[in-house]
Amino acid sequence: MSDPTDSLPAQPATEPPRKRAGLLRSSLIFSGLTLVSRFAGLARDLVITARLGASSGPAADAYYTALSFPNLFRRIFAEGAFSAAFIPSYTKSLAANGEEKADILAAEALAALAAITLVICVAAQLAMPWLMYGINPGYASDPVKFKLAIVLTQISMPYLPCMAITALLSGVLNAHGRFILSGAAPIVLNLVMLAAVLPAHGANNAAFAATWAIVAAGIAQAALLWWGCWKTGARIKLRWPSLTADVKALIALAVPGAIAASATQINVFVSQSLVSLTHTNGPRSWLNIADRFYQLPLGLVGVAIGVALLPRLAASLQADDKADVQATTDQAFVFGLALTLPAAAALVAMPLFLIDGLYTRGDFTFVDAEQTAKALLFYGIGTPAFVLARIMNPIFFARGDTKSPMRFALISVAVNILAGVALFKLIGFQGIAAATALASWINVGQMAWALNRKGIYHPSAKAIGKILRVFAASAGMAVVLMVLNYYRLPIIEALKGVAFHKFGAKEIAVIGAGLIGMATYPLFLLGFGGVTLAEIRTVLRRRKA
Structure with a gap:
């Protein structure tokens, strides 16, 4: 693994360290490492789903409950709240008071x-x-699942303090313009x-092994980030907790920031x-597996850009x-939508193609794939x-405003609950996923309206033109993938006819469809003028100070 201190050239002392790398380059570093993580996560999920299944027993639903509960608190209290409050405060302290004072703030x-x-x-x-x-109130009707959950x-709860420490140390590295270890x-x-x-x-054995591994990994992650901070030069020493003035100010920002930054995760x-109310095995697992697919663009694009954007905006605002x-x-x-819209188009154009091709094996059946x-x-x-x-939350957070996005998040959670109950009764468990999507769009709409109304931000004409392109x-690529999805079964049968049946014809088919989509999207993007070759070269080139 690369030394986190050797990725960027030294800068004059007068320049804030988080401006050493351009936004896109920082995002690409984080995204590249996130992509590696997602492939490792896919391998992990394929093994776990093959071992646990979904509707064949209680182990899968119980395991996903164990995974989601500490994850929710991690995103609320660690990644969401303290990142929103801590990074701008640490950035200002680093620029105004120097490393030593900033490290005291981080330690507190x-x-x-x-x-x-x-x-x-x-x-x-x-x-x-x-x-x-x-x-999960619905689990009470199944004593075995209830006890196992x-x-x-x-067992999994100690992951929370481990990841809280990791998230704060990651913020320290990001404020120094270092994204390798946090990614x-x-x-x-x-x-x-x-x-x-x-x-x-x-x-059951696989569920216990995976859950104990969550805790072991949390300890290893915290140790890795601690080492990274010391290599970077940040000296964050252990101390007893104390409610200093700086900590009180962080908490005041963190509480609304916790809700605002975690709206999507709270909705999920x-x-x-809500889906536990089906009183059957499977729905919780189906939602969790579907969740993994949108987490790919969310992690590669949304989280990566958000991580790079917050310290960059904080530094620019500090310099006026x-x-x-x-x-x-x-x-x-523009960068976020250029990578997100094609991913969304693929999920909408061929959902069964993706799930069946990747997950249907072992105890995970084709029926499970259809429901997922x-x-x-x-x-x-x-x-x-x-x-x-x-992407939008950091625009508020960099200005010290965590209350506005908190209000929007609370409204979206209320919409999610009401719409989830209504749609669940109307179309079944997938109505709950539909409610989550609806609530998220309402959350984004509120933030966009507030940014424009307050005169904080509205996209330039050039940016709007690029987004439309x-x-x-993405629509062009979606049409290509829908055609491939329509001919999914004939394609799989043709692959079986040329000796791919021994190696998994459906797996080869979905990988091939994905590669075709990846190949056609850049052609459409260049054709519609969404990006030029010169811009691609600029993004990949190191940004000079």
Whole structure:
């Protein structure tokens, strides 16, 4: 692994360190490592679903409950809240007071965050038998699933304080313009879980192995980021938690920021709780597997750009560089949609093709694939909104405004609950996924309206033109993929006829369809003028100071 301090050239002391790399280059570094993580995660998921199945028993639903509960708190209290509050504060302290004062702020924040998450962890473990009635009320009708979900979730909860520490240390590295280790940390989780599950036999044994691996990976991730900070020069020392003035200011920003930055995840968590009311094995697992697909563009694009955008905007606002704020934000939207819209188009154009080709094996049946595809279709519709929310939140956070996006998030959660119950009764469990997509678009619409009304940001004419061309290119690619999806079965049969049946004709077919989509989209993009060859070369070239 590369040394996090050797990726960028030294800069004059007067220049804020987070401006050492351009937004796109920082995003590409994070996205590239996230892509590696997603492939490792795909390998992990394929093994886990083959071991656990979905509707064949209680182990899968119980495991996904254990995975989602600490993940929700991680995104609320670690990645969402403290990133939104901490990075701008740390950035300002670094620029105004120097490394030593900034490191004291980081140490105080780390002590407070660790203490809060440890208390939540222990309290949740003790109260889990009662909490499970609220998390998944439908499980109560199945005593075996209910007990297994409680035990696995209790095991997984220590992942929360580990990831809280990791998220804060990642913010320190990002504020210094270092994105390699923070992007690589999720790879550790996937590899550790894969190593733990591979030798496991039986659904219950695999569920326990995967859950214990979550905790082991969390410890390894925190250690990796701690080492990275020291290599970068940040000296964040352990100390007892104390409510200093700076920590109180962070908490004041973090509470609304927690809700705002985690709107999508809260909506997904609520949806997964609602689906437990089906009182059958499978729906929770179907939603979780569909969730993995939109997490790919969300992680590669939304999270990557959001991670790079927040410290960049904070630095530009600190320097009162309005031109850079406009250019950077335009760049984030165009770049984000150029990568997100084709991904969403693929999820909508061929959901069953994707699920069946990748997951149907072992205890995961074709019926499971069909049900998962129904949810994936709606998640595909919501994917651009999921990503846009991660890009738009930093625009508020960099200005110290966490309350506005919090209000919008709360409205979207209310919409999700009401629409989820209504659509669940109307069209079944996939209606819950549809409600999540609807709520996310409402959240994004509110943020866009507020940014324009307050005069904070509205895209330039050039950016709007590029976004429209990106949309046209994505629609063209979607048509190609819909044709391939229509001929899915004949394609698979043809591959079986040329000896691919021994190696998995459906797997070869879905990989081939994906490669065709990846090949045609750039052609459409260039054809419609969404991007030029000169712009591609500029993005890939290191940005000079």
